[in-house]
Amino acid sequence: AQSVTQLGSHxxxxxxxxxxxxxxxxxxxxxYLFWYVQYPNQGLxxxxxxxxxxxxxxxxxxxxxxxxxxxxxxxxxxxSAHMSDAAEYFCAVSDDSGYSTLTFGKGTMLLVxx
Amino acid sequence: xxxxxxxxxxxxxxxxQSMTLQCAQDMNHNSMYWYRQDPGMxxxxxxxxxxxxxxxxxxxxxxxxxxxxxxxxxxxxLESAAPSQTSVYFCASRGQGAYNEQFFGPxxxxxxx
Numbered sequence: 467a468q469s470v471t472q473l474g475s476h477x478x479x480x481x482x483x484x485x486x487x488x489x490x491x492x493x494x495x496x497x498y499l500f501w502y503v504q505y506p507n508q509g510l511x512x513x514x515x516x517x518x519x520x521x522x523x524x525x526x527x528x529x530x531x532x533x534x535x536x537x538x539x540x541x542x543x544x545x546s547a548h549m550s551d552a553a554e555y556f557c558a559v560s561d562d563s564g565y566s567t568l569t570f571g572k573g574t575m576l577l578v579x580x
Numbered sequence: 581x582x583x584x585x586x587x588x589x590x591x592x593x594x595x596x597q598s599m600t601l602q603c604a605q606d607m608n609h610n611s612m613y614w615y616r617q618d619p620g621m622x623x624x625x626x627x628x629x630x631x632x633x634x635x636x637x638x639x640x641x642x643x644x645x646x647x648x649x650x651x652x653x654x655x656x657x658l659e660s661a662a663p664s665q666t667s668v669y670f671c672a673s674r675g676q677g678a679y680n681e682q683f684f685g686p687x688x689x690x691x692x693x
Contacts, residue, residue, distance in 0.1 A: 500681055509584075509686045510684040556622065566674065567613070567628060568674075572621065
């Protein structure tokens with residue numbers, strides 16, 4: 467069984483500040499991990515994914531995430547927040563257990579103030 | 581290349597009415613999914629189809645039926661709509677392999693009165 471926990475349903479930062487969105491996963495086998503972003507009234511789009519090639523993964527819009535097996539974490543960061551980063555962010559996990567599904571976290575809303 | 585398309589974008593139903601949400605993908609993906617999204621609940625999987633000809637229940641299948649019409653199309657049917665089914669519905673598709681991401685449609689906003 468696999469699961470994802472996103473700490474904090476809302477995170478507030480000032481423009482230019484560091485963004486840190488937390489994701490912890492549980493998986494019985496080596497996982498594949500994904501971060502998605504959802505802008506208001508839109509579908510989800512992929513920010514980045516971890517597929518075991520490298521532990522530090524760079525994505526679109528300046529975001530990156532680091533896979534830490536010992537901490538079962540895949541936190542999302544961006545050095546300097548922009549107003550346009552305000553959106554909801556979802557972490558998801560899948561594995562090679564044979565199931566075709568992704569398990570999503572409940573999401574974290576990022577609020578960016580001027 | 582349109583990706584994943586969904587129709588309609590918006591729908592208002594009365595309790596007890598039926599309707600079908602349509603989804604199509606042009607990426608030759610094997611797997612397709614239906615989710616609902618409600619405030620504070622994240623995305624919840626309703627049904628999925630791992631390949632053409634197969635469908636499986638997800639986390640919240642009650643009150644819904646699905647049809648994998650062909651490799652491209654995957655529809656979701658509400659036989660007798662209830663106010664609890666007011667939600668935003670997303671369709672997604674995914675290529676073969678657990679390392680592949682899901683691609684999402686723009687969503688259908690459904691209100692049941």
